[in-house]
Amino acid sequence: MAHLLSLRLTLSAAETNKTSSPNTRRTHKTTTSISAPKRGSSSPSNKTHKLNLEISPHRAVSAVRLMRIELGGAFADLLNEKGKGSGNNEMGYVARTLGFRTRNLEDRDFRLVTNIVGGTIRWRRYLDHLIGSLCHDEKTFRSMEPLLLQILRIGFYEIVKLNMPPYAVVDENVRLAKVALRPGAGSMVNGILRKLVLLKENNSLPLPKLEGDKRSQARALATLYSHPVWMVRRWTRYFGQEEAIKLMMWNNRDPSFSLRANKGRGVTRADLVMQLNSLKVLHELSFHLDDFVCIKTGLQIVVQAGLLKEGICSVQDESAGLVVSVVDPQPGESIIDCCAAPGGKTLFMASRLSGKGMVSAIDINKGRLKILRETAKMHQVDGVVTTIHADLRIFAENNSVKFDKVLLDAPCSGLGVLSKRADLRWNRKLEDLEQLKNLQDELLDAASTLVKPGGVLIYSTCSIDPEENEERIHAFLLRHPEFNIDPVDRYVPPDFVVKHGFYLTNPVKHSLDGSFAARLVRAS
Numbered sequence: 001m002a003h004l005l006s007l008r009l010t011l012s013a014a015e016t017n018k019t020s021s022p023n024t025r026r027t028h029k030t031t032t033s034i035s036a037p038k039r040g041s042s043s044p045s046n047k048t049h050k051l052n053l054e055i056s057p058h059r060a061v062s063a064v065r066l067m068r069i070e071l072g073g074a075f076a077d078l079l080n081e082k083g084k085g086s087g088n089n090e091m092g093y094v095a096r097t098l099g100f101r102t103r104n105l106e107d108r109d110f111r112l113v114t115n116i117v118g119g120t121i122r123w124r125r126y127l128d129h130l131i132g133s134l135c136h137d138e139k140t141f142r143s144m145e146p147l148l149l150q151i152l153r154i155g156f157y158e159i160v161k162l163n164m165p166p167y168a169v170v171d172e173n174v175r176l177a178k179v180a181l182r183p184g185a186g187s188m189v190n191g192i193l194r195k196l197v198l199l200k201e202n203n204s205l206p207l208p209k210l211e212g213d214k215r216s217q218a219r220a221l222a223t224l225y226s227h228p229v230w231m232v233r234r235w236t237r238y239f240g241q242e243e244a245i246k247l248m249m250w251n252n253r254d255p256s257f258s259l260r261a262n263k264g265r266g267v268t269r270a271d272l273v274m275q276l277n278s279l280k281v282l283h284e285l286s287f288h289l290d291d292f293v294c295i296k297t298g299l300q301i302v303v304q305a306g307l308l309k310e311g312i313c314s315v316q317d318e319s320a321g322l323v324v325s326v327v328d329p330q331p332g333e334s335i336i337d338c339c340a341a342p343g344g345k346t347l348f349m350a351s352r353l354s355g356k357g358m359v360s361a362i363d364i365n366k367g368r369l370k371i372l373r374e375t376a377k378m379h380q381v382d383g384v385v386t387t388i389h390a391d392l393r394i395f396a397e398n399n400s401v402k403f404d405k406v407l408l409d410a411p412c413s414g415l416g417v418l419s420k421r422a423d424l425r426w427n428r429k430l431e432d433l434e435q436l437k438n439l440q441d442e443l444l445d446a447a448s449t450l451v452k453p454g455g456v457l458i459y460s461t462c463s464i465d466p467e468e469n470e471e472r473i474h475a476f477l478l479r480h481p482e483f484n485i486d487p488v489d490r491y492v493p494p495d496f497v498v499k500h501g502f503y504l505t506n507p508v509k510h511s512l513d514g515s516f517a518a519r520l521v522r523a524s
């Protein structure tokens with residue numbers, strides 16, 4: 001993975017170089033250093049780099065992670081406390097990128113890195129608006145080298161959103177820019193951050209006003225709540241402005257997580273609670289699901305204590321767990337999970353079979369399917385899980401076996417999980433939705449052929465977008481009159497049941513990720 005990532009960054013550096021203007025040439029220097037670790041750099045040794053105790057390690061690590069996420073397009077996996085793709089030696093990677101070492105991260109620094117990286121990504125549009133407004137001119141901002149921009153974003157986020165002591169933030173970020181780049185970069189950071197501190201003290205940050213026609217208001221909201229304009233316009237149209245604002249505020253909060261006790265391994269929720277108590281991780285029991293526990297903070301402690309690696313519990317949002325309640329797996333049933341990897345729902349369904357029956361897990365992605373297989377083994381449910389590496393559309397054409405239950409957890413925009421997937425809002429494009437809708441229709445048609453007469457087809461997404469949810473089902477029912485809606489009220493609490501008997505979690509209303517499911521029964 002580290003190798004692939006560095007290769008991708010090397011390519012991006014080469015691309016940058018091909019088209020670089022004098023203004024962006026320094027960009028090449030930075031991307032080259034981030035993308036081309038020195039020979040032998042896979043060894044954990046940092047000894048060749050000088051130790052600099054004056055630079056705060058959380059800022060150095062945050063800046064490098066942000067560069068990698070933005071330049072490499074790496075997924076901002078906030079669960080991975082070591083940084084995606086850097087193996088076990090993130091500090092070595094940081095040293096190679098910046099050209100010096102810092103002291104190692106302590107627990108407090110880890111928490112700060114998670115907070116700063118996630119927050120800086122979420123608030124990117126807002127922060128860039130402020131940085132752009134305080135730069136000398138538009139061109140200075142547009143042609144700013146990536147590392148300098150990340151250092152400024154970190155400083156702005158720390159001052160405006162984390163309310164950290166402003167002059168300490170200025171000093172520390174100036175030092176980082178000087179050492180990692182050059183003295184002139186430090187002077188620039190100093191000038192811009194000091195302007196920001198003054199404006200904040202006078203309560204006069206240069207932010208857009210919510211005024212004018214719909215388009216201007218959408219642009220202003222997109223900056224104020226840091227989302228793409230197309231999302232603001234879509235949500236305002238579907239949910240109204242007030243709800244759209246609440247949704248954006250939810251997306252900008254630090255995410256909370258829930259853990260599922262792995263019953264397949266004989267771990268009960270009471271066992272998990274005991275472990276969390278001994279780790280001093282604050283938690284609450286889920287109201288909706290017997291095996292689930294909710295935590296607001298402390299996920300890192302759970303990860304470090306090895307609870308996930310040892311298969312004691314899995315990180316799974318209650319909204320995903322409730323989709324399994326909609327499936328309602330029963331011992332002895334044959335179930336096929338049509339888009340299964342990395343296996344969150346497959347494994348939960350398998351644990352409900354009490355060793356009787358079978359879940360067949362199909363996915364087009366071999367790597368993700370391998371993760372599913374390994375996790376099934378670790379969770380001790382591999383006796384009731386088989387994996388099939390295939391495109392569902394081709395598999396369905398060539399398969400004559402029918403199943404009691406067919407779950408299609410379709411590829412979707414992920415617009416319901418933006419609080420956990422900090423970078424997703426910037427990677428998703430409006431055009432993706434059209435493509436996804438076509439794919440969802442094709443997969444639904446394919447999945448429907450696998451359902452026994454009298455069997456059930458469950459369609460689910462982690463989206464809140466009506467066009468990916470109820471519209472897909474209504475279109476499907478027009479094409480397939482042999483299916484009828486089976487309302488979900490027998491399977492989930494009434495609060496999650498919406499029009500037509502579909503299941504929907506609303507982040508604003510339920511404080512869960514957004515998700516949707518419909519249960520359809522095939523005529524006998």
Ligand SMILES: C[S@@+](CC[C@H](N)C(=O)[O-])C[C@H]1O[C@@H](n2cnc3c(N)ncnc32)[C@H](O)[C@@H]1O
Nearest residue numbers: 339340341342343344345363364365391392409
């Ligand atoms: C939303 S994710 C599934 C998440 C999974 N159900 C879980 O709970 O962990 C969608 C999955 O669909 C898979 N996929 C996309 N197109 C597919 C196709 N044509 N056939 C089979 N799987 C496909 C992707 O590889 C991806 O793993």
